[in-house]
Amino acid sequence: MTANLSARCYAGDRDLRAIADLINTCEEVDRLNEGTSISELQQEFNQPSRDLARDMCLWEDAGGKLIGFAELWISEPGEVIDGWLSFSVRPEARRGDVEAAAVAWGETRMRQVAQESGACVKLRSGIRAQDADRISVLESCGFRVDRYFCRMARSLSEPIAEPEFPEGFALRQFPGEEDSEAWVEMFNQSFIDHWNHHDLTVEKFKYDLGKPSYRKDLDLIAVAADGTYAAFCYCEINVEECDRTGRNEGWIAVLGTRRGFRKLGLGRSMLLAGLQRLKAAGVETAILGVDAANPSGALRLYESAGFHNIRDSISYVKDV
Known part of the structure; x- marks a missing residue:
């Protein structure tokens, strides 16, 4: 699937509508209560210490349609630096290799952080316990359970x-x-x-x-x-x-x-x-x-x- 897609960096506010539409399309299927809006994304993206050019990745098809989006929240410098990875993939493009590409992108970015900081780094991702497909993706990519949370x-x-x-x-x-x-x-x-x-x-x-x-x-x-x-x-x-x-x-x-x-x-x-x-x-x-x-x-x-x-x-x- 990724052979037919192109990956690129976040290009600023002009990408906001496509990202919001992608997340809300996923929400219609997943029912995870994770919908969003352009203004909410702006507030999220504009937070201090975010390197938007390097901490986001978009995958588009030949027609320019957004198929996948991934972002990292990277913690402040310390002995250990955590990168929290979240990603959304259009339902019709799932169970291919877009999810694996998102994880691989996150790993590459965190290795850059390790090289630049000299710190130990960890890649993290939080998911709902009922999301069997995402659990399968993460475990197939070498993730392990670290903690449980309740809402x-x-x-x-x-x-x-x-x-x-x-x-x-x-x-x-x-x-x-x-x-x-x-x-x-x-x-x-x-x-x-x-x-x-x-x-x-x-x-x-x-x-x-x-x-x-x-x-x-x-x-x-x-x-x-x-x-x-x-x-x-x-x-x-x-x-x-x-x-x-x-x-x-x-x-x-x-x-x-x-x-x-x-x-x-x-x-x-x-x-x-x-x-x-x-x-x-x-x-x-x-x-x-x-x-x-x-x-x-x-x-x-x-x-x-x-x-x-x-x-x-x-x-x-x-x-x-």
Whole structure:
């Protein structure tokens, strides 16, 4: 199949419509809730530290029709650099060698990263546990299972308990960009001992604050008596996605407690506060994702707050 296709780099905004159409065509068949729009792709592609010329590849037929698209999310430099590979192939072109070509492209790109950085690199890809075809592709290309994740949901029509903050801690809205460094430090200290953590940068955080979906009323922090940022819960409502799917959902996008402030009940209190804010915003269902092997007991916390599992996914990895 790839003998009849030409591969090329991303050519900028003029490719956005074709990529969105490809992803949405795949969504009509796969029903993975992974549809998109041109504006959503622009927000995704324009994030800091992305090398769009080298971290995306498009495969077209002789008539210029987009058949396959692959992209890599490459982590910030460190001892280990991860490249998260995602790819879409038109349903009629699957079970050929386009998928293998996408994986081979990802491997080649990550070897370039290794040569340039001197770091150990890994190629990763996350998929839904029910996607037997994609599992077959990855395993045939030498990937192995590395981690399992759950997507959980909770109806906001059910009662939400009142948050109970420990003495000396106060719930606040995040003040804004001027406190970005303090928030990023809290985030990194909260997740530094978690699986596959890569430090968040202030640049990336500020970019997220500028997204159209960002709402200050959904960005919550717990502040200790000495002013230290101790815990956080940021919720997000993607209006475009809700309009596209017909579902009224909001995300508990990130939730964490800083090291040194754990086992005080802050995580539960922040979660409940976030749920209250989503409900006040008119959302019907709260969604979140969680590492099934999270060492902090996050899965138990979410279950105790009324969440139930709606989807399993798998993280695959390959050394390159």
